[in-house]
Amino acid sequence: MSFSSHPPATAMPAVEVSDLVKVYPGGRRTPEIRALDGLTFAIAAGTVYGMLGPNGAGKSTTTKICTTLARATSGTARVAGFDVGADAGAIRHRIGYVSQGSGADPRQTPFENLVMAARLHGISRRDALGRAAGLLEQFQLTEARDRKVAKLSGGMRRKLDVAVGLVHTPAVLFLDEPTTGLDPQARAEMWSEIRRLATEAALTVVLTTHYLEEADELCDRLVIIDHGRAVIEGTPAQLKSTLDGDTLTVELINPDVAAVRAVGESISALRDVVVETDGPGGRMIARTDDPSGVVGRVISEFDAAAIAFGAVSVSRPTLDDVYLHYAGRSYRSGAAHGKRAEVAA
CATH class of the missing domain: 3.40.50.300 (P-loop containing nucleotide triphosphate hydrolases)
Structure with missing residues (x-):
């Protein structure tokens, strides 16, 4: 787009x-x-x-x-x-x-x-x-x-x-x-x-x-x-306005990616669920139209699935969210793991 x-x-x-x-x-x-x-x-x-x-x-x-x-x-x-x-x-x-x-x-x-x-x-x-x-x-x-x-x-x-x-x-x-x-x-x-x-x-x-x-x-x-x-x-x-709703982020501890994704996708108030790992940690990022109501549900479902997590936060769209939506991964993940070097001419 x-x-x-x-x-x-x-x-x-x-x-x-x-x-x-x-x-x-x-x-x-x-x-x-x-x-x-x-x-x-x-x-x-x-x-x-x-x-x-x-x-x-x-x-x-x-x-x-x-x-x-x-x-x-x-x-x-x-x-x-x-x-x-x-x-x-x-x-x-x-x-x-x-x-x-x-x-x-x-x-x-x-x-x-x-x-x-x-x-x-x-x-x-x-x-x-x-x-x-x-x-x-x-x-x-x-x-x-x-x-x-x-x-x-x-x-x-x-x-x-x-x-x-x-x-x-x-x-x-x-x-x-x-x-x-x-x-x-x-x-x-x-x-x-x-x-x-x-x-x-x-x-x-x-x-x-x-x-x-x-x-x-x-x-x-x-x-x-x-x-x-x-x-x-x-x-x-304009770029930020292309994203509907807010961004929910869950900081993860030694995550099982498949288990985290399964829980995130089971919550109807979340969409565009992405799970990323970063060394021993990681994060789940998703879009939501119900920021005030979904946080409690996320905490409850993660506890029930025995998934270790830290902070749960909700924010308005940022350029990181734009990058995540259109590139398929968060910007900081791309910066950390995109090791394809540009060769000097």
Whole structure:
């Protein structure tokens, strides 16, 4: 299921991906990896668009293709109006890319890194000096201007990475897992900066993340990707509105999956029952239209079946529930067990 991902006919998408396939060949003892399997979506200019999925879903592979760092096996991708295969040079002038790892030289200062990046983009020395100073102020890094990058905090380094990605004033900024490893305060500051960029600078931001709350908080629209395919696409509110009722979750202790599923499916007030294991524990997740009445019944039936369990909770639909409904497993389960690695191009 998908809501329309295409902007009005009069507006050219900032990014448009159609039937994208990427296959990494296998070796003598390893099978080939189909990282992307017909992925399609479009991003309107001036929006924050999220690609959400667990590790191995295909998010980083998509980003690499759109930023001309990898070639697709088949399908097409256009960024800022240019084809990634035929017009890679034109695209590189119009995009910024912030990878998961920091690209700043730790031996230089933030100011030196920004000036160097500007000069590499063909900006004159005079303009590069002014641009570097302006970005340091914009990202509240002026006090760290002459400090070695190696001495900066993780949050300050990520701010610098984004500033470097903006030094040439791109039309589209790709952020690949921009807040991974940051503490809550640094993550909140990065969220604020991303919002400001999209709102004040009318910049198109393509955000790759595996944090559900980050996608829900920041994205105007998002696509959930699983095994290289688009599971569903729309605004966070639209995606959550596709689910009727509430979510009931039972935390399990050393569960017998078959027994738990049998009890869950025997309760008429529950539907879409899913049982997952996670080491010695697990959970049963189900949908219900009677949240207040079903909890007591669940506790009673689990006790009668001698099934060990912990907390029983009911909540409104979340993006995790959307992922569970359309991908067949919960998001955190996919993140924990989806070990299919994305291969560097």
